[in-house]
Amino acid sequence: MLGDFITRSLLMLLGYAYPAFECYKIVEKNKVEIEELRFWCQYWIIVAMLTVTERFADIFISWLPMYGEMKLAFIIYLWYPKTKGTGYVYEVLLRPYVAKHETDIDRKLLELRARVWDLAIFYWQHCAKFGQTTFVQMLQFLAAQSARMPSHGGSEKEVEEGKSTRQDSKKSAQATPSTTINHDISQPSIPKHVQMQAENGFITSPDSKAGPEGDGENQLHAVRLRLRRSNSRPDQ
Numbered sequence: 001m002l003g004d005f006i007t008r009s010l011l012m013l014l015g016y017a018y019p020a021f022e023c024y025k026i027v028e029k030n031k032v033e034i035e036e037l038r039f040w041c042q043y044w045i046i047v048a049m050l051t052v053t054e055r056f057a058d059i060f061i062s063w064l065p066m067y068g069e070m071k072l073a074f075i076i077y078l079w080y081p082k083t084k085g086t087g088y089v090y091e092v093l094l095r096p097y098v099a100k101h102e103t104d105i106d107r108k109l110l111e112l113r114a115r116v117w118d119l120a121i122f123y124w125q126h127c128a129k130f131g132q133t134t135f136v137q138m139l140q141f142l143a144a145q146s147a148r149m150p151s152h153g154g155s156e157k158e159v160e161e162g163k164s165t166r167q168d169s170k171k172s173a174q175a176t177p178s179t180t181i182n183h184d185i186s187q188p189s190i191p192k193h194v195q196m197q198a199e200n201g202f203i204t205s206p207d208s209k210a211g212p213e214g215d216g217e218n219q220l221h222a223v224r225l226r227l228r229r230s231n232s233r234p235d236q
Contacts, residue, residue: 007068015075019043022079042090043078049094 023040026032054071061067077085098105 004068007072010072011068011075014072015047019047019079039084039086043086046078046086046089046094047075 019040023044026036026040050071064070077083078089079086
């Protein structure tokens with residue numbers, strides 16, 4: 001039993017290569033003989049039908065022993081000069097069936113061609129829309145990535161300056177409340193009766209000065225003395 005590889009190689013050589021070369025010689029003759037040309041046309045019709053049907057037949061009958069060898073023997077039978085089985089197979093088996101169903105075959109082939117054309121147009125439009133959408137998304141992604149990237153000129157310096165300014169602003173924001181609190185704490189509150197006496201001019205000092213400026217300084221000095229005395233009394 002021949003191997004599968006050897007069988008397929010012989011089918012390609014004896015079923016396609018050799019008949020193609022014979023057709024070439026007939027076509028290139030000065031005087032083409034109609035019978036020989038008709039014979040090889042019939043042969044290629046039969047081979048085309050076998051190629052189509054064997055794709056389905058191999059699923060069901062490929063398990064038969066010597067299946068590949070039988071196909072090879074049938075191909076040789078079709079073109080062998082002593083047998084020339086092409087004429088018999090074409091005239092007895094193929095031609096009557098095709099002539100009987102020729103109209104239905106033409107109609108089905110036209111419908112199939114129209115459906116295939118519509119399907120090809122549909123897939124072409126779908127692929128074009130998908131490709132356009134994908135292209136736009138890629139452009140948007142590249143634009144977003146380029147916008148996120150910093151500029152080349154002095155980029156590191158700008159980043160460092162931005163960090164330093166942010167840190168300074170944070171420090172100033174943290175320092176401002178503390179200074180105000182310390183300022184408020186450093187200045188003690190003045191009692192209301194002392195403020196009223198200072199405003200009415202009841203508190204005076206021996207070092208008072210004349211004039212409006214001296215009055216203000218004397219009042220401030222008197223308020224300080226009053227606060228010191230009021231703070232020292234509890235200790236006594």
